[in-house]
Amino acid sequence: MSVRLTRAGEYAVRCVLCLARRGRGELVSRKEVANEADIPGQFLAKIAQQLARQGVIEILQGAGGGYRLLAEPNHITMLEVIETIIGEISLNDCVVRPASCENSGLCAVHQVWCQAQEQLRDHLRGVTFADLLAEEDKLLHS
Amino acid sequence: MSVRLTRAGEYAVRCVLCLARRGRGELVSRKEVANEADIPGQFLAKIAQQLARQGVIEILQGAGGGYRLLAEPNHITMLEVIETIIGEISLNDCVVRPASCENSGLCAVHQVWCQAQEQLRDHLRGVTFADLLAEEDKLLHS
DNA sequence: TGATATAAGACTAAGTATATCTTAATTATC
DNA sequence: GATAATTAAGATATACTTAGTCTTATATCA
Numbered sequence: 123m124s125v126r127l128t129r130a131g132e133y134a135v136r137c138v139l140c141l142a143r144r145g146r147g148e149l150v151s152r153k154e155v156a157n158e159a160d161i162p163g164q165f166l167a168k169i170a171q172q173l174a175r176q177g178v179i180e181i182l183q184g185a186g187g188g189y190r191l192l193a194e195p196n197h198i199t200m201l202e203v204i205e206t207i208i209g210e211i212s213l214n215d216c217v218v219r220p221a222s223c224e225n226s227g228l229c230a231v232h233q234v235w236c237q238a239q240e241q242l243r244d245h246l247r248g249v250t251f252a253d254l255l256a257e258e259d260k261l262l263h264s
Numbered sequence: 265m266s267v268r269l270t271r272a273g274e275y276a277v278r279c280v281l282c283l284a285r286r287g288r289g290e291l292v293s294r295k296e297v298a299n300e301a302d303i304p305g306q307f308l309a310k311i312a313q314q315l316a317r318q319g320v321i322e323i324l325q326g327a328g329g330g331y332r333l334l335a336e337p338n339h340i341t342m343l344e345v346i347e348t349i350i351g352e353i354s355l356n357d358c359v360v361r362p363a364s365c366e367n368s369g370l371c372a373v374h375q376v377w378c379q380a381q382e383q384l385r386d387h388l389r390g391v392t393f394a395d396l397l398a399e400e401d402k403l404l405h406s
Numbered sequence: 407t408g409a410t411a412t413a414a415g416a417c418t419a420a421g422t423a424t425a426t427c428t429t430a431a432t433t434a435t436c
Numbered sequence: 437g438a439t440a441a442t443t444a445a446g447a448t449a450t451a452c453t454t455a456g457t458c459t460t461a462t463a464t465c466a
Contacts, residue, residue: 125355182432270454330412
């Protein structure tokens with residue numbers, strides 16, 4: 123293994139991006155999202171449920187049901203979506219669970235990981251889905 | 265799972281840090297390193313072999329053998345040691361293997377991952393084992 | 407030659423990711 | 437109310453990765 127995003131996290135980003143393209147409040151069926159974002163249907167269901175619990179999307183059950191974005195794309199960050207699925211981003215266990223490292227407070231390596239981790243989280247916190255849409259638009263028209 | 269360092273990578277950092285404390289060229293037996301850095305002996309052997317192949321340390325076989333640092337601590341970076349063990353740091357498969365993502369070049373998300381990944385690598389590239397030793401010293405005398 | 411130490415590959419056990427399957431619950435429409 | 441459409445939720449399966457051990461071979465020193 124290495125420092126990498128999981129498939130589920132990747133799917134979550136794609137799912138939210140797909141909904142963001144339609145705009146906040148627009149209802150999109152699971153099948154539609156699955157097709158457009160190339161996500162296995164049942165797997166998408168699991169991911170959507172997590173996103174719903176977090177309050178990022180709303181799920182409507184029954185016939186004619188589907189998913190829809192609850193917030194405006196410029197209020198949803200990549201960090202939020204990703205951490206909803208994979209938990210708080212952590213580069214080293216000792217940073218999140220200090221118990222796993224006896225002398226975290228006195229460990230120089232520990233501090234490096236903490237800084238790098240926060241830098242990474244800040245970076246992802248600074249990217250909203252509105253940014254992604256804008257960038258996407260720019261890429262398509264260039 | 266989440267974005268995190270592997271145990272082997274963590275051990276590699278500890279191993280090099282342990283050797284750096286003794287100074288470049290100082291021979292330290294595997295058992296000594298294993299005890300001091302709290303690494304399973306046989307597992308350390310594997311890690312040391314990778315570090316040796318990369319040219320970070322030298323391994324002396326036979327009775328009285330052991331490991332020693334080849335370069336000065338201020339010329340060994342955390343990035344180098346970590347990537348020797350876990351391969352190039354990657355936050356998302358599509359960044360390292362563009363084949364896994366059909367439209368990498370036109371994907372806004374892809375670009376975010378690339379930037380975040382390089383920022384993280386730059387950060388780790390900027391930390392040498394001399395820095396870690398100095399920080400360690402500061403922590404102990406404060 | 408014997409004791410000490412690492413090399414290298416096979417092997418194992420546990421954990422995680424990536425789904426899929428099945429049954430149940432919910433909603434719209436006829 | 438019945439039926440079809442759609443998601444919920446839990447169990448299960450498979451493959452992969454990690455973390456570590458075991459075994460046999462090789463190298464070095466005394």
